[in-house]
Amino acid sequence: MRFVPLAVAAALLGSALTACTAGKEAGPSLGAQPKPSGSASQALPAATIELWHGFSTDAEVKAFEDAIAGFNKKFPQITVKATKGVQDDQITQAIRGGNAPDVAASFTTDNVAQWCRSGAFQDLTPVIEQDGIDVSVLPAVARSYTAFEGKQCTLPLLADAYGLYYNKALMKGEQPPKTLGELTELAKKLTVRDANGDIKVAGFIPSVQYYENSPSHLGPMVGAKWYNDDGTSAIGSDPAWKQLLTWQKELVDWFGYAKLDKFRKSLGDEWSAEHPFYHGKVAMILDGEWRNAMIANDAKGLDYGTAPLPVADDKPDLYGSGFTAGTVIGVPKGAKHPQHAWELIKYLTTDTTSLVTLSNALRNVPTTKASMESPDLAKDDNFKTFLDIFAHPKTTTLPATVNSVFNQEVMSQFMTKWEKGSVTDLDAGLKDVDKQINDKLKLSGG
Amino acid sequence: MTSLPAAPPRWRRGEGLRALAWLSPWIAGVSIFFIYPLISTVYFSFHRYDMYTLEFIGLDNYRYLFQDARVAASARNTLWLVAFMVPATVLFSLALAQLVIRLKAGVSLLRTIFYLPSLVPMTAGTITFVFLLNPATGPVNHLLSLIGIRGPDWFGDPAWSKPSLTLLGLWGCGQLMVIFMAALLDVPRHLYEAAAIDGAGPWRQFRSVTLPTIAPVLMFALVTNVIYALQYFSQAMIASRVAQGSTDSPGSSFSPGYPDESLLTLPQWLFQVGFRDYSMGYACVLALLLFGTSMIFTLILLRQFRRAEEAS
Numbered sequence: 001m002r003f004v005p006l007a008v009a010a011a012l013l014g015s016a017l018t019a020c021t022a023g024k025e026a027g028p029s030l031g032a033q034p035k036p037s038g039s040a041s042q043a044l045p046a047a048t049i050e051l052w053h054g055f056s057t058d059a060e061v062k063a064f065e066d067a068i069a070g071f072n073k074k075f076p077q078i079t080v081k082a083t084k085g086v087q088d089d090q091i092t093q094a095i096r097g098g099n100a101p102d103v104a105a106s107f108t109t110d111n112v113a114q115w116c117r118s119g120a121f122q123d124l125t126p127v128i129e130q131d132g133i134d135v136s137v138l139p140a141v142a143r144s145y146t147a148f149e150g151k152q153c154t155l156p157l158l159a160d161a162y163g164l165y166y167n168k169a170l171m172k173g174e175q176p177p178k179t180l181g182e183l184t185e186l187a188k189k190l191t192v193r194d195a196n197g198d199i200k201v202a203g204f205i206p207s208v209q210y211y212e213n214s215p216s217h218l219g220p221m222v223g224a225k226w227y228n229d230d231g232t233s234a235i236g237s238d239p240a241w242k243q244l245l246t247w248q249k250e251l252v253d254w255f256g257y258a259k260l261d262k263f264r265k266s267l268g269d270e271w272s273a274e275h276p277f278y279h280g281k282v283a284m285i286l287d288g289e290w291r292n293a294m295i296a297n298d299a300k301g302l303d304y305g306t307a308p309l310p311v312a313d314d315k316p317d318l319y320g321s322g323f324t325a326g327t328v329i330g331v332p333k334g335a336k337h338p339q340h341a342w343e344l345i346k347y348l349t350t351d352t353t354s355l356v357t358l359s360n361a362l363r364n365v366p367t368t369k370a371s372m373e374s375p376d377l378a379k380d381d382n383f384k385t386f387l388d389i390f391a392h393p394k395t396t397t398l399p400a401t402v403n404s405v406f407n408q409e410v411m412s413q414f415m416t417k418w419e420k421g422s423v424t425d426l427d428a429g430l431k432d433v434d435k436q437i438n439d440k441l442k443l444s445g446g
Numbered sequence: 447m448t449s450l451p452a453a454p455p456r457w458r459r460g461e462g463l464r465a466l467a468w469l470s471p472w473i474a475g476v477s478i479f480f481i482y483p484l485i486s487t488v489y490f491s492f493h494r495y496d497m498y499t500l501e502f503i504g505l506d507n508y509r510y511l512f513q514d515a516r517v518a519a520s521a522r523n524t525l526w527l528v529a530f531m532v533p534a535t536v537l538f539s540l541a542l543a544q545l546v547i548r549l550k551a552g553v554s555l556l557r558t559i560f561y562l563p564s565l566v567p568m569t570a571g572t573i574t575f576v577f578l579l580n581p582a583t584g585p586v587n588h589l590l591s592l593i594g595i596r597g598p599d600w601f602g603d604p605a606w607s608k609p610s611l612t613l614l615g616l617w618g619c620g621q622l623m624v625i626f627m628a629a630l631l632d633v634p635r636h637l638y639e640a641a642a643i644d645g646a647g648p649w650r651q652f653r654s655v656t657l658p659t660i661a662p663v664l665m666f667a668l669v670t671n672v673i674y675a676l677q678y679f680s681q682a683m684i685a686s687r688v689a690q691g692s693t694d695s696p697g698s699s700f701s702p703g704y705p706d707e708s709l710l711t712l713p714q715w716l717f718q719v720g721f722r723d724y725s726m727g728y729a730c731v732l733a734l735l736l737f738g739t740s741m742i743f744t745l746i747l748l749r750q751f752r753r754a755e756e757a758s
Contacts, residue, residue: 089721096497114724118498209690261602264691266582402496406723409702417706439513443506443728445494 030122030331030338046077047337049344050101052094054327055362056085063361067354071347078340091332095120100332102341105157109145109325110408113400116148121330123151127342133350137368139390141397146328148400155349158364159326160288161386161395162217164310168303170201170283176307178319180221180247183284183310188254190283199255199263204284206251207260208415211270212287215411216398218244220323222312226407227399231441235411236434242426243312245418252419273298289386293363306385308392321394326367365390402444403437410436487737491730507728517732519707520715521739523608523682527675527711528743531612536667539619543626557627564620572681575614576601576688601689604708611681611709622667629663630656665751672747676740679713686710712736 055064061084068080083101088111091104104121106112115121128135135143135152142156166176170190177183183204190203207213219226224240227233235241252260267281268274271294276282278299286309295302311318329349331341348354355371358364360378365386371377372387379387389395398404414423414433423429466473491508494501511517546556563571578584579600587597600610637655646654657664683702690704702718703710716736720729 092497092724111724114496114498118496120498211691261599262582265580265599265602267691270691403723413707416704420706422706436515439510440723440725443494443510443725444496445501 029333030124030127030335030342044075044077044340044343046079047340048079048081049103049335049337049340051080051082051103051105051344052086052091052101053082053084053105053329054086054107060084060362063358066361067348067358068344070351070354070357071344074347075340075343078343080344092120095332095334098334100334102331102335102337103329103344104332105327105329106154107327109328109398109400110404112146112154112328113148113402113404115330116151116153116400117402120333121153122333122335122338123153124155124330124342124345125152127346128152131346133346137350137370139367139369139395140393141324141390141395142326142367145325145397145400154328154330155345156367157327157329157349158355158358158362159324159367159390160290161365161390162212162220162286162288162309162323163385163389164284164307165277165287165291166284166305166307167277167280167282168305170280176284176305177310178308179310179313179316181313184247184251184254187251187284191255197256197259199259201280202255202260202263202282204251205260205264205282206248206255207264207419208248208412209261209419210264211285214408215415216325216408217286217323218248220318220321220396221309222247223315223318223394223396227401231401231446233407233434233437233441235437236427236430236432240312241430245415245426245430247312248415249419257420275299277304278302289365289383290363292380292383292386296363304382306382308385308389318394320388321392321396322389324365324390324395324397326364401441403440406440407437484737487730487733490727491734493727495726495730496724497726503727507731510728511731511735516703516707516710516715517712517735519703520710520712521735523703523708523710524676524678524712524739526608527611527678528672530608531615532668532671532675534612535615535619535622535671536664538616539622539667540626540664542619542623543630546623547627547630557624560623561620563618566618568618568680569684571618572614572684573688575610575617576685579610601685601709602705604706607685607689607705607708611685614681614685622671625663625667626660629660633659662751662755665747665755669744669747669751672743673740676736676743677713678711679717682709682711683714683717712739 051068053064055061061082064082064084068082071080072078086104088106088108091100091106092111094100112121116123138156142159143152146152146154146156164176171186172190174186174189177186187203187206190201191199192201194200205213208215208218216226219241222240222244224244225234225238228237255263267276268279275294275298277285277287277291278295292306295304308320309322311321329345331338331345335341348358350368352368352370352374353376355366355368356374356376359366359371360376363383366372366374366377369391372391398408401407410433414429417423418426418429490500492502492504494503494506542560546553546560549556566574579586581587581597581599581602584600586600590597598606600606633656637659638651641651641655686702686704686709702714712732713736716729716732719725719732
């Protein structure tokens with residue numbers, strides 16, 4: 001009996017050591033295994049692969065399953081086990097813990113740089129070249145947010161493009177604005193106030209705190225640049241940001257910050273049927289192409305139109321462009337069946353039928369030129385606006401960088417202070433944004 | 447001439463091993479869940495670590511601590527909570543407990559009413575509170591307007607956001623109230639009778655009889671609430687997000703600590719740095735800062751606690 005506690009202690013220590021070293025075994029890397037290419041890929045051995053994605057609603061999950069069903073027709077020996085509603089944090093933790101899925105999809109491009117640089121997602125370049133895939137079928141902007149430092153570690157699954165939605169009844173026959181000057185004029189004209197000066201209907205809400213009005217979505221209206229070629233912040237030196245903020249502040253001041261803030265806080269949830277655009281409380285909004293599907297579900301009778309975002313008065317050539325980002329998909333380090341995973345990714349990101357199926361169901365922008373031109377793609381006028389924005393040569397994205405989340409937060413926070421009137425010196429404030437971003441960049445290793 | 451110490455008897459050596467063996471689960475627990483993480487935190491604080499790659503960078507993370515504007519802001523907010531929210535919560539709970547034990551009727555009902563909010567899930571409670579205090583649609587400002595008071599923008603105005611969180615803390619102080627009730631009911635009645643005979647009024651009785659008797663409980667409440675305030679995270683994060691109306695959609699970003707970083711606490715910033723930016727090395731520096739601050743506060747309060755115990 002005297003050995004019992006010693007045995008327990010030894011077992012505890014043993015299990016602790018095991019726990020400390022668990023999950024360190026890496027899976028085979030992509031391209032390392034001998035692989036039959038082209039049509040012979042169907043000769044891959046039978047396997048079950050894990051796919052993690054962020055889609056969560058029933059309609060989204062069904063659309064995704066339909067696309068996977070198409071893959072299964074091509075590769076009946078591969079079973080895809082899909083897990084829905086997965087966020088980036090979970091993907092990172094799983095890779096770190098050695099339990100990575102074979103395929104992971106992310107709704108945001110914010111972590112692509114980190115995943116590429118660290119090797120958390122495998123570089124797809126060798127297999128792209130091996131299979132002779134021409135990545136120029138993807139618009140340059142989509143290539144830029146899926147790669148970092150020469151590593152194509154993800155591919156675009158579907159894209160989001162941002163434009164202007166307008167309520168036709170509230171527009172009173174006016175055409176959607178093409179310049180910021182026209183937007184200001186129309187926003188003032190369409191705004192309705194009560195006797196106390198409280199806003200009842202806003203022509204346009206210029207607050208950066210309103211739903212989709214983030215710096216990254218607003219920046220393309222003036223052609224604002226986030227980074228210099230060396231990766232340092234360009235915000236303080238690019239006059240476009242000052243132009244955007246000056247325009248925005250003038251319109252906020254016209255509303256009165258307190259009045260605008262009170263109105264903003266009285267509005268319904270962005271993701272519910274209570275969205276103020278559906279109820280005629282806002283005449284024009286900046287939003288993504290997916291709003292079309294939501295309007296179809298939640299506000300069937302709404303008479304609305306879509307247009308590209310208005311642009312700076314002195315940069316008319318930007319009209320038609322906008323902001324884009326989207327869902328990315330790749331093979332994490334430690335995937336057990338990387339070759340099978342690649343076949344699934346290749347199918348989902350380049351097969352026209354699959355992309356059209358997903359786009360028609362989810363109302364997101366398909367990413368290849370062939371899928372955008374497919375006759376099977378459902379294109380009404382309101383959705384076509386976003387296809388054109390996505391394909392526009394001047395459409396931009398937030399370039400991949402290791403501190404993407406931090407940088408957006410710093411700028412967003414600054415713009416919030418600015419519109420409230422807490423910033424007295426705009427130039428100094430923007431320089432301070434530069435400093436914060438550059439200090440963090442230095443800490444992150446450049 | 448000194449003699450060599452005798453070797454410990456054989457049975458005593460066996461006893462020592464046995465004691466060590468019985469203690470081993472505790473030793474393993476402390477080693478795995480405290481000592482190992484602490485050493486790791488110090489180790490990682492000298493590295494650039496994004497959860498995938500590790501690179502030694504010396505004191506760079508510590509230098510960045512002085513460049514990071516949000517550390518000062520978050521530390522100020524956390525200290526504000528320690529300085530104002532903790533005393534307010536403790537005093538309010540004590541006052542409620544005094545009130546409830548003195549009532550002749552309806553004690554059970556009131557006790558239940560005051561205790562119930564502490565059973566509400568914290569996330570739901572915080573969201574509801576922010577909606578109730580919404581300046582445009584919330585009933586609180588509407589009621590205030592009926593009596594001619596223009597209600598503030600509770601969670602939208604940096605001057606009001608922390609007091610609003612304190613109100614939320616007071617609303618959910620039921621557990622502390624119950625602890626104080628037990629302590630107050632434990633004060634021997636004859637002490638009050640003796641004090642009354644000596645001519646002591648209610649305030650004097652409270653100062654000279656109640657306070658010394660419940661001092662250990664009071665110190666316990668202070669210590670636990672200070673530690674709680676130093677770790678304050680969820681309510682501030684949720685209130686901030688709901689008040690801002692922020693979402694996590696691609697391309698959108700959330701400014702932690704809205705409004706104007708007034709609700710940014712040190713643990714929140716640590717989480718943001720570590721699990722949103724994946725700057726784990728720097729997050730470890732923040733963790734050590736928080737650990738050091740907590741230790742200092744705890745040691746000061748424990749010293750006071752011992753004094754209070756000796757005095758009582």
